[in-house]
Amino acid sequence: MNRLTDALAAKFASPVRSTRLSVVLGRWLAFTFMVCFATGLFSHGLQNPPGWMFFLTRPIWIYQLTQGVHITSGIASIPLLFAKLWSVYPELLSWPPVRSVVHALERGSIGLFVSASLLQVLTGLINTYKWYPWPFPFRQTHYWLAWVIMGSLLLHIAVKLPLIAANWRRARGPADTELTTPEPADAELATAASGPADAELATAVPEAGRQHRVRSGSAARGAASRGWSRRGFLAAVGVTTGAVVLGTAGQSFAWLSPVNFFAPRKMGTGPQSVPVNRTAADAKVGPLAQHPGWALKVSYRGKSRNLTLSELAALPQTEHELPIACVEGWSQTARWRGVQIRDLVQAMGAEPESDLLVTSLEPEGAYRLMTMPAVYTADQKTLVALALNGEVLDLDHGYPARIIAPGRPGVLQTKWLQSLEIL
Numbered sequence: 342m343n344r345l346t347d348a349l350a351a352k353f354a355s356p357v358r359s360t361r362l363s364v365v366l367g368r369w370l371a372f373t374f375m376v377c378f379a380t381g382l383f384s385h386g387l388q389n390p391p392g393w394m395f396f397l398t399r400p401i402w403i404y405q406l407t408q409g410v411h412i413t414s415g416i417a418s419i420p421l422l423f424a425k426l427w428s429v430y431p432e433l434l435s436w437p438p439v440r441s442v443v444h445a446l447e448r449g450s451i452g453l454f455v456s457a458s459l460l461q462v463l464t465g466l467i468n469t470y471k472w473y474p475w476p477f478p479f480r481q482t483h484y485w486l487a488w489v490i491m492g493s494l495l496l497h498i499a500v501k502l503p504l505i506a507a508n509w510r511r512a513r514g515p516a517d518t519e520l521t522t523p524e525p526a527d528a529e530l531a532t533a534a535s536g537p538a539d540a541e542l543a544t545a546v547p548e549a550g551r552q553h554r555v556r557s558g559s560a561a562r563g564a565a566s567r568g569w570s571r572r573g574f575l576a577a578v579g580v581t582t583g584a585v586v587l588g589t590a591g592q593s594f595a596w597l598s599p600v601n602f603f604a605p606r607k608m609g610t611g612p613q614s615v616p617v618n619r620t621a622a623d624a625k626v627g628p629l630a631q632h633p634g635w636a637l638k639v640s641y642r643g644k645s646r647n648l649t650l651s652e653l654a655a656l657p658q659t660e661h662e663l664p665i666a667c668v669e670g671w672s673q674t675a676r677w678r679g680v681q682i683r684d685l686v687q688a689m690g691a692e693p694e695s696d697l698l699v700t701s702l703e704p705e706g707a708y709r710l711m712t713m714p715a716v717y718t719a720d721q722k723t724l725v726a727l728a729l730n731g732e733v734l735d736l737d738h739g740y741p742a743r744i745i746a747p748g749r750p751g752v753l754q755t756k757w758l759q760s761l762e763i764l
């Protein structure tokens with residue numbers, strides 16, 4: 342077994358790999374993961390608020406920003422994760438698999454971290470294509486996996502702390518000397534080292550766990566003569582990550598939309614120049630929404646009123662530029678016109694600072710019911726919208742009336758309203 346793993350290690354060896362490379366990639370990955378985690382928690386909190394949750398209505402694009410950053414940092418993590426895996430995987434072949442308690446912990450945490458992370462970023466990516474080919478509830482799974490990843494990552498960092506500390510900064514001074522007068526063990530590696538960038542490599546090598554790499558002289562020399570260096574590799578990873586980010590972030594940030602090559606949703610497409618997530622046909626809501634007898638039921642403490650479309654249209658109308666920002670990453674700002682929801686609430690004799698239970702005509706589905714915390718109800722920019730970009734709301738955008746509120750996830754911008762209950 343030992344021989345087999347050594348042979349494999351030698352086969353895949355490359356002089357580009359080093360502890361320093363793993364540390365640099367780990368640092369980038371830790372950054373994108375932390376950003377993704379924080380923005381993800383915010384999004385989850387908005388949709389499933391714990392008691393202490395805070396809600397922000399300004400800037401109006403707050404969720405567009407946090408969710409855009411969430412999706413973008415998640416996507417950036419994919420090339421970084423693969424590069425990081427590539428930088429360490431000969432390690433995974435080392436034998437024996439478990440050497441001590443710490444080693445077992447280390448391996449366990451890495452195994453958990455790698456599998457949870459791959460599952461997380463790949464299902465997340467598939468999700469941005471509005472594709473949910475799995476039987477489990479996506480958001481809850483995504484949320485708990487995030488905690489598993491953070492826990493195993495912390496453990497991994499704790500175990501590797503000495504190596505991380507030793508390789509945090511680029512090696513200088515003695516490393517250069519080592520390179521010019523190589524120790525016998527480092528000879529092959531030194532042959533591979535061809536430029537100043539490789540000086541760091543020489544210092545990284547004496548670490549015990551990595552000695553198999555030193556044995557892979559011929560592979561190393563081959564790669565080196567093809568001109569690979571750690572710096573070149575990092576630059577390639579950086580460029581790939583940057584390209585993926587630039588090519589997708591245009592679905593969230595208008596100024597990048599001209600270079601939106603990868604993201605599934607393009608700005609300005611769809612009826613009334615706004616993308617549609619779920620059509621009226623998908624929601625089986627067409628006949629109900631187009632029924633001439635439609636009226637919005639508003640209720641408070643056992644009293645209720647039914648407002649027909651013409652009654653709603655006769656109330657004072659307000660127009661605001663507000664974004665729809667989908668959890669799946671795309672967003673689009675548009676001009677919405679309708680009745681301030683606080684006016685409807687006050688007309689019922691309730692405080693504008695009231696929680697609301699909003700019901701959609703949609704007969705079934707996760708978005709039929711929505712709770713609106715008081716901050717949004719009281720906000721002057723929260724509308725029961727009747728018009729979009731100067732036209733009567735398209736059926737697919739929620740005709741006859743929908744919710745639009747500043748700073749809320751798209752999933753909570755309920756379409757095809759049926760009733761508002763003041764809580």
Ligand SMILES: Nc1nc2c(c(=O)[nH]1)N[C@H]1C(S)=C(S)[C@@H](COP(=O)(O)O)O[C@H]1N2
Nearest residue numbers: 616617618619667701708738751752754756
């Ligand atoms: N009733 C209802 N409202 C809904 C949805 C839905 O499926 N049913 N989808 C939500 C989602 S996920 C988003 S992103 C926005 C999209 O609004 P749009 O289709 O008008 O762009 O509507 C939200 N409102």
Ligand SMILES: [Mo]
Nearest residue numbers: 667668751752
């Ligand atoms: Mo959405």
